[in-house]
Amino acid sequence: MTNSRVDALDDGWLRPRPSRREYRADVILAIVIFALSLGSLELYDSAGFYPDPAPPWLGVIMVFLQSGCLAWRRRFPVWVLIVSAVVFMGVQILQVPEVLFSNIAFFIAMYTVGAWSGHRRRAMVSRVIVIVAMFVWLFSALLGTAFAQAVADMDVVGSVTPALAIGLVTVVQNLLYFGGAYYFGNRAWTAARERAALQDRTDQLAEERERTAAQAVSLERLRIARELHDVVAHHVSVMGVQAGAARRVLQRDPQQAAESLSAIESSAREAVDELHRMLTTLRDDSSPSGDASGPADEPSTHGVEQLHDLLDDARSAGLAAQLTVVGEPRPLSALVSITLYRVVQEAITNAIKHAGTSAAIDVRLRYRDLSVEVEVTDSGGTPKRGAGQGSGLGIVGMRERLSAVGGTLEAGPRTRGGYLVRADIPAGAAPATATTTLTESGAR
Numbered sequence: 001m002t003n004s005r006v007d008a009l010d011d012g013w014l015r016p017r018p019s020r021r022e023y024r025a026d027v028i029l030a031i032v033i034f035a036l037s038l039g040s041l042e043l044y045d046s047a048g049f050y051p052d053p054a055p056p057w058l059g060v061i062m063v064f065l066q067s068g069c070l071a072w073r074r075r076f077p078v079w080v081l082i083v084s085a086v087v088f089m090g091v092q093i094l095q096v097p098e099v100l101f102s103n104i105a106f107f108i109a110m111y112t113v114g115a116w117s118g119h120r121r122r123a124m125v126s127r128v129i130v131i132v133a134m135f136v137w138l139f140s141a142l143l144g145t146a147f148a149q150a151v152a153d154m155d156v157v158g159s160v161t162p163a164l165a166i167g168l169v170t171v172v173q174n175l176l177y178f179g180g181a182y183y184f185g186n187r188a189w190t191a192a193r194e195r196a197a198l199q200d201r202t203d204q205l206a207e208e209r210e211r212t213a214a215q216a217v218s219l220e221r222l223r224i225a226r227e228l229h230d231v232v233a234h235h236v237s238v239m240g241v242q243a244g245a246a247r248r249v250l251q252r253d254p255q256q257a258a259e260s261l262s263a264i265e266s267s268a269r270e271a272v273d274e275l276h277r278m279l280t281t282l283r284d285d286s287s288p289s290g291d292a293s294g295p296a297d298e299p300s301t302h303g304v305e306q307l308h309d310l311l312d313d314a315r316s317a318g319l320a321a322q323l324t325v326v327g328e329p330r331p332l333s334a335l336v337s338i339t340l341y342r343v344v345q346e347a348i349t350n351a352i353k354h355a356g357t358s359a360a361i362d363v364r365l366r367y368r369d370l371s372v373e374v375e376v377t378d379s380g381g382t383p384k385r386g387a388g389q390g391s392g393l394g395i396v397g398m399r400e401r402l403s404a405v406g407g408t409l410e411a412g413p414r415t416r417g418g419y420l421v422r423a424d425i426p427a428g429a430a431p432a433t434a435t436t437t438l439t440e441s442g443a444r
Contacts, residue, residue, distance in 0.1 A: 013193050013196065013197075014118070015118060015189070015193070016196075018075075022074060023074070023075070026070060026072070026073055026074055027071045029070055029071075030067050030068055030069075030071040031067075033066075033067035033101055033105050034063065034064060034068060036101050037063035037066065037067055037098055037102070038060065038063065040100050040101050041059050041060070041063055041096070041097060041098040044097035044098055044099065044100075045059070047097075049097045050095040050097050052095060053095050053096070053097045054094045054095050054096045058096065059096045059098060062087060062090060062091050062094065062098075063096070063098055063102070065087045066084060066087045066101075066102050066105045067101070067105050069083045069084055069087075069109070070084075070105060070109065073108065073109060073112040074112060074116045077109075077112045077115075077116050077123070078117055078122060078123065080109050080112065081109045081110055081112070081113045081126060081127070081130060083109075084105060084106050084109035084110075085106065085109075085130045085133070088103075088105075088106045089134075089137055103177070107177065107180075107181050110127060110182065110185065111181045111184055111188070112185065113185060114127065114181070114182060114184070114186045114187075114188065115185045115186075115188035115189050115192075116189075120189075123185075127181075127182055127185075134178070135174065138170065222400065228275075236271070243260070243264060246260035246261050263313075263316045302342075303334065303337030303338055303340075303341050304332060304337050304341060304365060305337075307340075307363065307365065308323060310341070310344060311323050311348075311361070311363065314348050314352070319351070319352065319359060319360070319361055320359075320360040320361065321348070321360070321361040322361070322363070323363045323364075323365070324362070324363070324364045324365070325364075325365045325366075326364060326366040326367065327366055327367030327368060329367055330367060335405060336372065336405055336425055339405055339407070339423075339425065340372065340425070342398070343374055343376070343398050343401070343402075343421065343423045344374055346421075347361075347363075347419075347421040348361060348376065350394055350421075351378040351419065354419070355378050355379075355380055355418070355419070359378040359379050359380060359418070360378065360379040361376065361378050361379075362376070362377045362378075363375070363376050364376075369427070370426060370427050371424050371425060371426050371427055372425050372427065373423065373424045373425075374422070374423050375420070375422045375423075376421045377414065377418055377419065377420050377421075378418045379418045395411055398411070398423065402423055402425065405425050405426075406425070406426055407423055407424055407425040407426070408423070410422040410423075
């Protein structure tokens, strides 16, 4: 916290320094107390409060010191209390005819130590010392004469002697006076600390809301980017292969070229349909992209049931592709099913892009007791001209999808050639229940 007083003896909280406006308020308070003290001084003197009062000039100096020190009460609270206590005793000893505003100024000085002193132990010790000194002084200097006079001149008219009654009243008055200044000063400090803690929590909540909103925007951008990649990349790759095949056989085998063009048309239509479904979902306010059951990460209706169609597309592009299902098939949640489908789709897209149409693709879907696993391998081949190393966004997308269902991903070149993609998802997986473990070598 900037602009704060060092508080080595407290619990770590630093109260901000008073503002310029609060410093000006202290100066105004000192001026007002001084002006009122002058009026009170005149009234007490006119009423003959003391038989032999101090000279007027001395009274003015004393009330000036008593009220003037309040201008620095929040800058130097302990020193202001000491000065105020000394002047307060001087006013009584010198018989300055002013009691009311001297008491008020002394009360404010003691209150300020509790409310503003950064060193809490010093604040407590200084106030206790002043209070003890005041009680000792009051009983020794002021009450001695009063008690003696009361014993000499007054008879007992109640249950206690006049001297004892005066003493008890004086004790109660001073206990209330000093106890009130001590308590309210500490309470002001505690209230300021509570307000600061509340403001700090409010700021933290505001920052957390901003971070959450930024994360939500980022996640939504990633989700849209992943969907666009999955929808476009596969179909564009297939269409590119089909277009190349049609170009090569256009002269010698028009029928084969027509079939390739028909496959291009089908892939384009399917890509447009998926894009339309995705955009419809994004525009539909009644179907948010996430709810309590997990992220609605997929506008498509594809799943493991459409893996055969996916491999048919690969075969139409000229690849040798086969699907093997191991274990007893069982119903899967829509999120798990589309995740498996997208992993296979991305793996086939990568095989077409990097291994070419000469590669053989083997897809194995295994239903285990505790998980569902899909494994996609290609035999390697001759990459298409200009294929390059790849950006690795496909692997990133698969990792994000599996992370949403607590799955693991293994992706990398095989020792005997080709490429392996293996995804494993726990049975009954819920969204975002685990951290995805990714082993990568050679991003595609």
